[in-house]
Amino acid sequence: MNDGSEKQPGLSVLDRPNSYIGKTVPRPNLDRLMQGRGQYVSDMVLPRMAHAVFLRSPYAHAKILNIDETAAKAMPGVIAVVTGAELAKVITPWVGVLSHLKGLKSAPQHAIAIDRACWQGEAVAAVIATSRALAEDAAEAVLVDYEELVPVTDMRTALDPDTPVIHADLGDNLAFERNLDAGAVDQAFKDSDEVVEAEFVFGRHTGVTLEPRAVLADWNSGEERLTVYLGTQAPHMVQNIAALHLGLDEAQVRVVCKDVGGSFGIKVHIYADEMATLALSKLLRRPIKFVADRVESFNTDIHARDHVCKARIGVSKDGTINAFEIDDVTGIGPYSMYPRTSAIEANQVVNLVGGPYTTQNYRARTRVVFQNKNVTCQYRGVGHPIACSITEGLVDLAAQRIGMDPIEIRRRNLIRDDAYPCGSPSGLKFEALSHHASLDKLVAMMNYDALRAEQAELRKQGIYRGIGIGSFIEVTNPSAAFYGVGGARISSQDGVAVRLDATGRVICQTSITEQGQGSESLTAQIVGSVLGVSMERVRVILGDTDNTPYGGGTWASRGAGIGGEAALQAAKVLRKNILDVAAAILQAKPGDLDIVDNAVVDADGGQQRIELHELARIVYFRPDTLPPGFQPELMATRHFVPREYPFAFTNGVQASLLEVDPQTGFIKLLRHWVVEDCGTIINPQLVDEQIRGGVVQGLGAALYEQCIYDERGQLTNANMADYLVPMSGEMPDIDVGHVVSPTLESELGAKGAGEAGTAAAAAVVSNAVNDALSPFNVTITEIPLTPRVVLAALGRI
Amino acid sequence: MTDLASISLTVNGERISAQVLPRLNLADFLRDHLGLTGTHVGCEHGVCGACTVRANGDIVRACLLLAVQVENASVQTIEGLSDSGEVSDLQAAFRDRNALQCGYCTPGMLMAAQDILIHEPQADREQIREHLSGNYCRCTGYHAIIDAVEATARARSEQAR
Numbered sequence: 012m013n014d015g016s017e018k019q020p021g022l023s024v025l026d027r028p029n030s031y032i033g034k035t036v037p038r039p040n041l042d043r044l045m046q047g048r049g050q051y052v053s054d055m056v057l058p059r060m061a062h063a064v065f066l067r068s069p070y071a072h073a074k075i076l077n078i079d080e081t082a083a084k085a086m087p088g089v090i091a092v093v094t095g096a097e098l099a100k101v102i103t104p105w106v107g108v109l110s111h112l113k114g115l116k117s118a119p120q121h122a123i124a125i126d127r128a129c130w131q132g133e134a135v136a137a138v139i140a141t142s143r144a145l146a147e148d149a150a151e152a153v154l155v156d157y158e159e160l161v162p163v164t165d166m167r168t169a170l171d172p173d174t175p176v177i178h179a180d181l182g183d184n185l186a187f188e189r190n191l192d193a194g195a196v197d198q199a200f201k202d203s204d205e206v207v208e209a210e211f212v213f214g215r216h217t218g219v220t221l222e223p224r225a226v227l228a229d230w231n232s233g234e235e236r237l238t239v240y241l242g243t244q245a246p247h248m249v250q251n252i253a254a255l256h257l258g259l260d261e262a263q264v265r266v267v268c269k270d271v272g273g274s275f276g277i278k279v280h281i282y283a284d285e286m287a288t289l290a291l292s293k294l295l296r297r298p299i300k301f302v303a304d305r306v307e308s309f310n311t312d313i314h315a316r317d318h319v320c321k322a323r324i325g326v327s328k329d330g331t332i333n334a335f336e337i338d339d340v341t342g343i344g345p346y347s348m349y350p351r352t353s354a355i356e357a358n359q360v361v362n363l364v365g366g367p368y369t370t371q372n373y374r375a376r377t378r379v380v381f382q383n384k385n386v387t388c389q390y391r392g393v394g395h396p397i398a399c400s401i402t403e404g405l406v407d408l409a410a411q412r413i414g415m416d417p418i419e420i421r422r423r424n425l426i427r428d429d430a431y432p433c434g435s436p437s438g439l440k441f442e443a444l445s446h447h448a449s450l451d452k453l454v455a456m457m458n459y460d461a462l463r464a465e466q467a468e469l470r471k472q473g474i475y476r477g478i479g480i481g482s483f484i485e486v487t488n489p490s491a492a493f494y495g496v497g498g499a500r501i502s503s504q505d506g507v508a509v510r511l512d513a514t515g516r517v518i519c520q521t522s523i524t525e526q527g528q529g530s531e532s533l534t535a536q537i538v539g540s541v542l543g544v545s546m547e548r549v550r551v552i553l554g555d556t557d558n559t560p561y562g563g564g565t566w567a568s569r570g571a572g573i574g575g576e577a578a579l580q581a582a583k584v585l586r587k588n589i590l591d592v593a594a595a596i597l598q599a600k601p602g603d604l605d606i607v608d609n610a611v612v613d614a615d616g617g618q619q620r621i622e623l624h625e626l627a628r629i630v631y632f633r634p635d636t637l638p639p640g641f642q643p644e645l646m647a648t649r650h651f652v653p654r655e656y657p658f659a660f661t662n663g664v665q666a667s668l669l670e671v672d673p674q675t676g677f678i679k680l681l682r683h684w685v686v687e688d689c690g691t692i693i694n695p696q697l698v699d700e701q702i703r704g705g706v707v708q709g710l711g712a713a714l715y716e717q718c719i720y721d722e723r724g725q726l727t728n729a730n731m732a733d734y735l736v737p738m739s740g741e742m743p744d745i746d747v748g749h750v751v752s753p754t755l756e757s758e759l760g761a762k763g764a765g766e767a768g769t770a771a772a773a774a775v776v777s778n779a780v781n782d783a784l785s786p787f788n789v790t791i792t793e794i795p796l797t798p799r800v801v802l803a804a805l806g807r808i
Numbered sequence: 809m810t811d812l813a814s815i816s817l818t819v820n821g822e823r824i825s826a827q828v829l830p831r832l833n834l835a836d837f838l839r840d841h842l843g844l845t846g847t848h849v850g851c852e853h854g855v856c857g858a859c860t861v862r863a864n865g866d867i868v869r870a871c872l873l874l875a876v877q878v879e880n881a882s883v884q885t886i887e888g889l890s891d892s893g894e895v896s897d898l899q900a901a902f903r904d905r906n907a908l909q910c911g912y913c914t915p916g917m918l919m920a921a922q923d924i925l926i927h928e929p930q931a932d933r934e935q936i937r938e939h940l941s942g943n944y945c946r947c948t949g950y951h952a953i954i955d956a957v958e959a960t961a962r963a964r965s966e967q968a969r
Contacts, residue, residue: 037903038903038906041902041903041906041908041911044908045886045890045899045903045911045914046846046886046887046890047844047846047885047886048846048887048890049911051845051848053848053849144831144832219946220946221848221856221858221945222848270912272850272910272911273910273912273946274910275946305850527908527911528909529909696905700948700952703948703951703952704909704946704947705949707948707949708946730851730853730855731850731851731855732853732855736944737950738944738950739953739954740937740938740940740941741941742937742950744951744954745951768949
């Protein structure tokens, strides 16, 4: 008997015969996508569907004096022109604050601006027509009188007394401030042999999902129900918000999420223009579709990062790190995004700086300020790349100052692998991390000593190669501590319902969603393994609030760890139920039976007793043959959320090898290595590809990506030709290795892996560039590391 | 408003006649008029490669061509290449290697990959990376895609031997 119940946590389904867990198996949904037969929201068409185009403010800050829609309304195909004031009759404004971020404030935000536009790109009116092209034509004929106001663009001066206040009612431009002072920081710096300071600058960048945001809203006034087709990571959150602001019951809103063309946190939010589209459908009583074009995406998809952080580290000559201190400022645009708020990233930076290291002396301040630029919010690896770049940049600077190898200083300060459980000075609880095992593995994978020798040899020939190392921690599997405690109605639980149908196949409904990470695959792998059913017989249904359990969705690397555990637990219950039925039919004891290869077998010997399809046939069509009083239940539901630790921390380490051309400032990436510990690995290939994809998003931030605003708040590179993202020609191969420390919070033991790649990629590139440029006595603490930045640091321009 | 123009062309081997506005681009024509939604639109200015299709044998950006420009042309989309089986081995390699995540870039990526496999069947990793540099992928980091195309190149050349 091997149903898992007698096993130690973390082991049960892993050692079942024919387990899919830990095996690379292809994702079930790939053929559809490869044949062009996916269904993204932009592909969808409904009867009487009309298209919305938003007229957007050309100014970063302006009063809206008058909107003249007369000419536009007379144009071919135009159904309506709707202003913010008109739309406000069917949708209420919102304020993006959370109560656990004490003092966080924001102003009411409308679906369409009413009196004032607060960033270049904010919608000021909607044009609805029978086609997108006709709506665009008509939008050009809408005349808006603006009075341009002084824009607040520079976050460094946003709090100065002579800077205008964006929302007068709020009193100032400070959205949120957090201070932390742990240990004895002043004494620790005093006791240090060296104190190294730097100012770190992080460009503002954005997700550039290849499919722009798209929504199709269908208000059916006959049913009094709104169906929302949306590429989202959190369907139930959208259902709740839509109902709340449209004056509906949750039961009147259905959110359907089909294929999603990239998300990365960009699609975990609900945007003003999407809310407006829902309201327009209700107002006009017909399906309305809005698909952002690429320029709109750059101007309205959330941006992220945008930090300036003064930081210092105190170190002893023996390499002991004594203290970290940071003073961070970040600009978030004119509103805190709703409902997750734009203060989370800065909060994470405070939480995560110094995270891998033993020192308990840590002081931090972060100030989150309003600006007249597009809003920022959570994007892949929220706060991680900032915190990691600061921490690992400081550690390298300290090592350089005392003349110690970057690997050696880390070995002397990373939390020991046998020190857990333990805590960080910012209050994080670590269950079990593996910094040293990971670093050892990385050093072996990259053949560190040989690379150093090669580097020295090449340097003699005038070739400047650099090696960068960066350890990191990664927040995954968030509990209610992320949003729930702050009052946001974003589920931290996820649920899975599993049932055996009448042909012996398994149908599995899960509240996590699929945007390409492999949610469908990992759910089918877990359910198939627990039930003893082949994966081809498991169908996974997700992304539909009418047809899945209530849950959080897929964000913050929670799909495998939370949704996966719910799937495991639901499947265990169904397995027991199936064996109860089998025992009744076979007049056997449930404990003497097992399920293997789609059939009930004897636990001893494995002799086949009854196939699942035959069992299901009896249950559904001939229940009269079952013993009196026996009620078979071939469906089971379970939910899961971690309770003991608010988050599962994973850890890892990355390294970059690159070459800098001091003549041109160009950086050529040569090789990249990652070792990561995400606990139990469900599908090794999917984990590796999550990490590789994350690394490349981090490399984009390190070298290319930046939303560039001018002093008037105009986004000057809002297109793919000017906003550079990594392409295949510039990217290196990425070697991925693993250390496995399963979390004991769940039977599955899986932690997340989605943020890991992004967390440290920019840090190791920066460290490698500084290593390469060390002969020039140059230190750069700014990303993106464009040729201009490199040449300026070298004094060549 | 300009008058509609008549066009005739072949799409995936099927004869098509249509009335279109001269400003209509090929991507929108394929998607909205013919329902061939496998051709994706990512940037609408010729940078991302998601709308890559084949016109008279050459890969083109469907967002940069007008529908009226493909008069009399033979256009092939991902649906056509899939149904004919022309790229079935490449698709299998993508599946085995998980060379796609969200799948949005994938039709364009497969069109571009098949193009280099036809024109430079011996292409090495570096050449494949170079050739696919006009196709953005935001999910995979490209490594897996390069692996899949390289594996297909090797398998095809072994088969040809």
